[in-house]
Amino acid sequence: MNPETYSLEDYLTDQSFQKWAKGTASIAEHNFWNDFYENHPEKHELIRQAKVSVLSLSRTESQVDQATIELSWKTVEARIDESSKKPIQLRRWMAYAAMIVAVASALFFFKSEKVTYVRYSAGYGQTSKVNLSDGTLITLNANSSVKVAAQWEDGPREVWLESGEAFFEVSKTKDKQPFYVYSDGVQVKVLGTEFNVNRRSDDTRVMLREGKVQVSHVNVHTTLVPGEMAIVNPRSAHINVTSVDVSKYDSWLRNKIIFENTSLKEVSKIIEAHYGVTTYLDEALMNREISGELPNGNLELLLNAIEIIHDLNITYKGDRVTIHEKISQSN
């Protein structure tokens, strides 16, 4: 078939085109489609539409974390060794030793004051979930980490948000052990509830979805009701509380990113924090705004959407994103 006579569906069905759109094409394919695009200005609109469509259909599914896979592999390995009935004593011992090494290297343990902590983190462009022993679920947004004691004794349950953003669904325990989240000097005290903590900017933002929490900083305390967000600047003794649209602040849990009259300046900050790229944005474009909802975790799609909406020229190479006004040539 000839791409010159392709309909939208034809482009979308062409595997080579799909790969080009996603940026996973071989060099030959890449050159072919680039040349084709260059030489067919009358097809530009159709091709761009097809490209964005491929991107919006494509998703990267969440990866099972390494530690889980390693533990699961140890089970397989043990079953294999069992069935081959070789001398067991030493092999068993080796399997357990390997298991300990695997877990330790995957989770990174460290010790202080006799307490062992585990750090959980999510890399750029991905979220990850942490199940704590008490049934509490923490969802980490991209480029975020928390620290938790490896074992909880009778005392309070404590979690440190070391960077980024996390959503907590705290389970109640029988003896109503308190649960604390610490973020840059800010303390959040909880009793069975759902809330979001974000320390990406200079301040810490605590958004409560359900239940009740108390936010404290230095000597100031405030209690939030669902739908409220506390904004705490570490250098001030004041806590700001505002009512917010909850679905906007927990949209990342549903793998959505929502913009509402968001300036491109803010958008580029968000991109940098989530995907670990450096953005260059023309001064003149900083106050342009976008609104809408996109799947999270797909930087290409987001950039494509901005490019089309504001008719800009966006390049994304290595870890550099450049956003410029389009210099019209062909039009």
Added chain:
Amino acid sequence: MDTNLHIDEDFSEDKDHWTRLLKKEKAALAYFFRKYYSLLFNYGLKICRDERLVEDTIQDVFVKIWNTRNLPEVTNPKSYVLIIFKNALLDKLKEAKKLGSGTFTFDHDTESIQEKIIEDESMRAVRTQIDIGLDLLPARQREILYLRFYNDLDYQEIADVLGINYQSVRNSIHESMKKLRKTIVLGSIILVQYLF
């Protein structure tokens, strides 16, 4: 231009490891286990939502591969592992009578674990147009789209896994795209409204 050049390194790495697996190198089995665990797990959850059962099945499959005396020399280990896994999972489900007549209901609407937590019905309304469009497709077409666009399997691999031919896969995608035409274009461009 729809030829599949398939000279990626990834592919030859898989073939190398398969050869080593035929020589009973356990490290090669571990390689496939680590590499395809997430793929199998996610795919499994599309068939049944029991995470425990899916994990058990993955383990069984790898033990079984290891214990198979005459493993075939496959051209594409990825599809081979997927096929064995899918069959094993369907067998288990039949055994557990979780699946009536042995028909395969491919469930697009697997709420991810994050979504499961959100019990608020109104949240469902927030799902993008694309998801709604996908829901309207027949299960088989949805499965094919899923394997192509979520799991990055190529048409030949999809054909292998589903036991149909290459052209059928291509036709199915083409037909899905036709049906989705409105929603994907709207979903990808118009959903992002803009205000200057």
